[in-house]
Structures are given as structure tokens and as C-alpha cells.
Amino acid sequence: YVSEGSIKKKHVTISNTDSQIIARVSRLVKEQGSNYIIWKVLRRGRSKPCFNVEITNSLLSRLLESLFGKGARVKRLPSWIHQISRENKLAFLTGMYRGDGSVEHSKRGRSDARSYTTTSHALAVDLWLLLAGVGVIASIKRNKKKNAWAIVAYGHQADFLGEGLKKAVRKQNIGFALGRGKVYLSIRKLEREWYSGPVYDLNSGGDFTPLFNVHNCWVFPKGQNKVNIGLGVSKAGLDRRNRRFNKQDNLQGLIDEYVGANSVIKNPRLASGEDDGDNAKGNWQVPVRRQNDCMVANGFAVVGDAAWLPRPLDAGGIGPSIYAGVILGKVVAAALEANDASQESLWGYNVEYMKTHGFQMASFEVLRRYLQTLTNEQINYGMKHFLSEEDIQAITDRKHPDFNRTQFFNPAMWFRVLGDLNLARGLRYTAKKSQTLVTHNLEYPDSPGRFAAWRDHLRGELRETVEKFKPLDALQ
Structure with a gap:
């Protein structure tokens, strides 16, 4: 269905020019007890006819639509498919490539390439990640004329797709594949180092938590008597906090305060080994917003x-x-x-x-601005009542949340909304604005000529959020 299927009301239609595939689909449909018909279409200018299997099963129709979407341009893979066994992943990929896979013969002596073509950008990215999950390093290419995407693999990666989708990868992959917020690296050598002892994290309480938004903090053991401690905060937020509480804290001072309060750390001193050099301590700045609109x-x-x-x-x-x-x-x-x-x-x-990759960053910028207007209590209430487990997991995985629970028209949500009406309104606004920004960014201009108009529209959308979301400490 993902490769060559369509849905119309109570019917699911599978189309293919391969009579063996059609025969297998027919057998499977017959085994599960659904009614079906088969017809053949002769296409002008084509040597092979197209066979169609039309299955009458409203439950199957609804199931396939909920799992994979309806319509060629909006098809996708469900998130759980990346968690299934390797054997099942390979079986699924086999079906997809039998349906819409092809071989691109090289004209320059290079190895042939295996490709899969789809008009759905979401499906292209999902397939790309699924291939990475079984060790195939592929790339995504766009065909502007057909408004379609091709997932292409070369070399021994292509051989694997063409000959052994049901077998494990036997050759070592070289290079890496990248997806939404994740990098998949080939492991060439693995060494184990045993560690016994506590691992620490930094926590901060109270209404204002400078570490929650735009934070990066760590405590990494580096030996029996050595540890690496790091902390990152929003400089503007820390400056506002200092003014609010009449303090003069800086990054080094906050780390020193943590070290002094940690009873496990005895007689702390800066590292002075040969590998430490000038790296015993230091600080630097990191820009935190969406990527440059034009790079x-x-x-x-x-x-x-x-x-x-x-x-x-x-x-x-x-x-x-x-x-x-x-x-x-x-x-x-x-x-x-x-x-x-x-x-x-x-x-x-x-x-x-x-x-x-970058299409979600502007919406993350809006989400950060919104979070900086909330107290810890509001954040806890929102995560408990308004965010689903999938949303929280998406944020943890550095993906964009769907905010499914922000559809507040469901009567079951009304009591939660009344519990903190302003919080609900803000989250609803953030969800809608995020979707608007994602849609706008996916329409990034293909040439410099239309860039100015696209950029001006983006800045207008973001300017509205800057005015709406003032940091919590800036309002007091």
C-alpha cells in the first residue's frame, strides 16, 4: 500500500505491473477473507499492462489511512516502525522496493544505484531513516520537474538493496547518515571501560530556573579522581536574573558554587596534566536561535x-x-x-x-520563548495535562512535537484548560504558530529571486511572537 496503493471510501486498491506481486496480494487478501476484484489496464505507449487489485474492506481502509496516510503526497511511516525488529524492517523494505524501487544504470563507469521515488517528502525522510536503521547509507534527491523525491544508494549499499534486503548487512558501512536531530555513525571499533561510582546532574528549583531553557550542563567522570564539569545558560536570562536578585553571578561562579556544595567532591583543583594544557577551564558563546535565513x-x-x-x-x-x-x-x-x-x-x-532539517528550528525558537514565560509549576502542569507522551518523547529526541492534546474542543479537556486558562491559551497559540512556521519553511524558495519575500514573511511571523512572549523575569 505504501508504494503502490490508494484508498477510496471502503476500498483499497493496489496497482502494479508485476503479475507475481498482484498474485501474492490476491492470495493474502483471500486468506484474510476480504472480497476483491482484479482488472487489467492497457496503457498507451507502455509495453506492460497495469494490474489493479481492489479490496473491499472498510476496516482495512481506515487502518491503512491511520498508519500511513491517504494520498501519495502525504504518505508517511509510523514512528513505531523504527522500533520493530531488524528482520521485520528488512521485510517491510523489501515490499517497498518491490513496489516503487528501481535501478539507475551508471553512464560513467560508476556502480549502479538503487533508488526509491515518492511524491511525499515525509515518506522520503522516514524511509531514509529506516534504511539507516538497517545499515544502508542513502541520500535524498529532489526531482523539481516531477515534484518528487528519490532515496538513492550507491556502491555496496546499492548491492545490498538489490540483492539482500532479507539478509543482514555483511559489509562494513563507511560514512554516516543524518536525520531529524540524529546522526547514525558506523562503529569501527568498540572498547569497554568499566566505571563504578555515582554520576551527577545539575538541578535548580524555584520559580526561575536559568538552566531549564537554552541549557547545557554536564558532569562527566574522566578518571578515578578527575571530572569534567560544564554549564551553559542564556546570557540575557542570567543578566536579568542578576538584576532581579541583585547578584553578580557568572558561569564560573555558578560552577564553583556547585562544586562547593557537592559533598562528594573533596579538595577540588584544576587539572594540570599533560593533556590539559590551556583547557583546564574556559568559556565561549553559542548562538541560540534558528539558523541564518540565508547561508x-x-x-x-x-x-x-x-x-x-x-x-x-x-x-x-x-x-x-x-x-x-x-x-x-x-x-x-x-x-x-x-x-x-x-x-x-x-x-x-x-x-x-x-x-x-532546518524547517523545525524557527518553531523551536517560538517554543523556547514560550517556555521562558512560564513558572516551574506551569511547566509541570502543562507536561502532565496538555502534552502527550509522544510530544514529550519528541522533545527529548530533539524532534518537533505534534501537540495533539492542544485540540481543546474535546469536552474531556475542558477541566484541564480551566485549571490554567492562560497556560492553555499560550500552548494553543504556540502549537498553531509552530505549524505555520514549519509549513512556511518547507516552502523555502528554490532560487534567490523569491528569497526576500519569503524572509519578510518569516520575520513578520516571528516578530509577533517576540512581542507576545516576554521572559518571565522580564515581566516582574
């Missing part, structure tokens, strides 16, 4: 912190920077081969990063 100019491109890539919610920038670096490397290589380093030639870097 290229004539003969120029930015990546990493220079492009404002760290995630707005947690300031994590390594994953986005690696991801963007891979995209930029491909774009620059193509530009050098074409002897064209103009902004237009480099524009694909903007487009691919936005549509595969």
Missing part, C-alpha cells in the same frame, strides 16, 4: 556556529553542523566542477538543509 553569497558560505546552527531548545550544535557540512560539501563540489561559485550555484545548500 550563502557569491563565493561564500557559512556553517556551524557561524551559521547559527545550534538548536534553540538545548544549544546542541554538533549534529546540525555535521549535517549541514555534508550538504555544503556536496554543493561546493558541484559548484567547483561547474566552475560557478555564484550565490545561485550554492543555493542548494540553503534549500536542502531547510527542507530536511
Whole structure:
């Protein structure tokens, strides 16, 4: 169904030119007791006819729609498919590639490529991640003329898709695959180091928690008598907190305060070993917002912190920077081969990063601004009553939450809403604004000519949220 299926009311139709696939589908339908008919369509200019199996089963129709979506452009894979066994993943991939897979024969002596084509961007990204889960490193290419995406694998990755989807990967993968907020690396060597002892985390209570939003804190054991301690906070938030409580705290002072309060740490002193050098202590700044709206100019491109890539919610920038670096490397290589380093030639870097990763960052920026207006009690109430487990897990996995419970028209939600009406209104606004921003970012212009209008619209949407969401400590 995902590859070659459609739904119409109580009917599910599976179409394919392979008579063996049609025969297998018919047998499976017959075994589960549904009524079906088969018809053949002769297509002008095509050597092979197309066979269609129409299954009459309203329950199956509703089930497939809820799992995979209805319509070729909105199909997707359910999130739980990434948690099933490897054997079942390979079986599912086998069916998908039999339905819509193809072989691209090389014209330059390179190995053939295996590709899967879909008009659904969501399905393309989901398939990309599913392939990574079984060890296949693929790439996503867009066909602008057909408004479709192809997931392509080369080399021994392609051989695996063509010959052994039912078998385990036997060759070691080289390189890495990247998805929404995750990087999948090949493991070349694994060493175990046993550690026995406590591992500490930083916690802060009270109405104002500077570590909750835009935070990055850690305590990593590095030996029997050595530990690495780090802390990151919003500088503007810390400045406002200092003014509010008449303090002069800074990052180093907060770390020193933590070390002094931790009874397990005895006689603390800075490391002075050969590997420490000038790295015993230090601090730096990290930009925390969405990525730069445009990351290229004539003969120029930015990546990493220079492009404002760290995630707005947690300031994590390594994953986005690696991801963007891979995209930029491909774009620059193509530009050098074409002897064209103009902004237009480099524009694909903007487009691919936005549509595969950066599309959610502006909405994360809005979510961060909203969270900074709340007390700890409101955050706890919202997570308990308004956010689903899936939303919380998505945020934990650095993905964009769906905010399914923000549909407050359900009478079962009314008592929760009345418990904190302002909180509910703010979350509802954030959910709607997030969806608006995601939709707008996925429509990133394919060329510099339409960029100014797109950017102005984005800034207008964000300007509204800046005015609406003032940090909690700035209001008091």
C-alpha cells in the first residue's frame, strides 16, 4: 500500500505491473477473507499492462489511512516502525522496493544505484531513516520537474538493496547518515571501560530556573579522581536574573558554587596534566536561535556556529553542523566542477538543509520563548495535562512535537484548560504558530529571486511572537 496503493471510501486498491506481486496480494487478501476484484489496464505507449487489485474492506481502509496516510503526497511511516525488529524492517523494505524501487544504470563507469521515488517528502525522510536503521547509507534527491523525491544508494549499499534486503548487512558501512536531530555513525571499533561510582546532574528549583531553557550542563567522570564539569545558560536570562536578585553571578561562579556544595567532591583543583594544557577551564558563546535565513553569497558560505546552527531548545550544535557540512560539501563540489561559485550555484545548500532539517528550528525558537514565560509549576502542569507522551518523547529526541492534546474542543479537556486558562491559551497559540512556521519553511524558495519575500514573511511571523512572549523575569 505504501508504494503502490490508494484508498477510496471502503476500498483499497493496489496497482502494479508485476503479475507475481498482484498474485501474492490476491492470495493474502483471500486468506484474510476480504472480497476483491482484479482488472487489467492497457496503457498507451507502455509495453506492460497495469494490474489493479481492489479490496473491499472498510476496516482495512481506515487502518491503512491511520498508519500511513491517504494520498501519495502525504504518505508517511509510523514512528513505531523504527522500533520493530531488524528482520521485520528488512521485510517491510523489501515490499517497498518491490513496489516503487528501481535501478539507475551508471553512464560513467560508476556502480549502479538503487533508488526509491515518492511524491511525499515525509515518506522520503522516514524511509531514509529506516534504511539507516538497517545499515544502508542513502541520500535524498529532489526531482523539481516531477515534484518528487528519490532515496538513492550507491556502491555496496546499492548491492545490498538489490540483492539482500532479507539478509543482514555483511559489509562494513563507511560514512554516516543524518536525520531529524540524529546522526547514525558506523562503529569501527568498540572498547569497554568499566566505571563504578555515582554520576551527577545539575538541578535548580524555584520559580526561575536559568538552566531549564537554552541549557547545557554536564558532569562527566574522566578518571578515578578527575571530572569534567560544564554549564551553559542564556546570557540575557542570567543578566536579568542578576538584576532581579541583585547578584553578580557568572558561569564560573555558578560552577564553583556547585562544586562547593557537592559533598562528594573533596579538595577540588584544576587539572594540570599533560593533556590539559590551556583547557583546564574556559568559556565561549553559542548562538541560540534558528539558523541564518540565508547561508550563502557569491563565493561564500557559512556553517556551524557561524551559521547559527545550534538548536534553540538545548544549544546542541554538533549534529546540525555535521549535517549541514555534508550538504555544503556536496554543493561546493558541484559548484567547483561547474566552475560557478555564484550565490545561485550554492543555493542548494540553503534549500536542502531547510527542507530536511532546518524547517523545525524557527518553531523551536517560538517554543523556547514560550517556555521562558512560564513558572516551574506551569511547566509541570502543562507536561502532565496538555502534552502527550509522544510530544514529550519528541522533545527529548530533539524532534518537533505534534501537540495533539492542544485540540481543546474535546469536552474531556475542558477541566484541564480551566485549571490554567492562560497556560492553555499560550500552548494553543504556540502549537498553531509552530505549524505555520514549519509549513512556511518547507516552502523555502528554490532560487534567490523569491528569497526576500519569503524572509519578510518569516520575520513578520516571528516578530509577533517576540512581542507576545516576554521572559518571565522580564515581566516582574
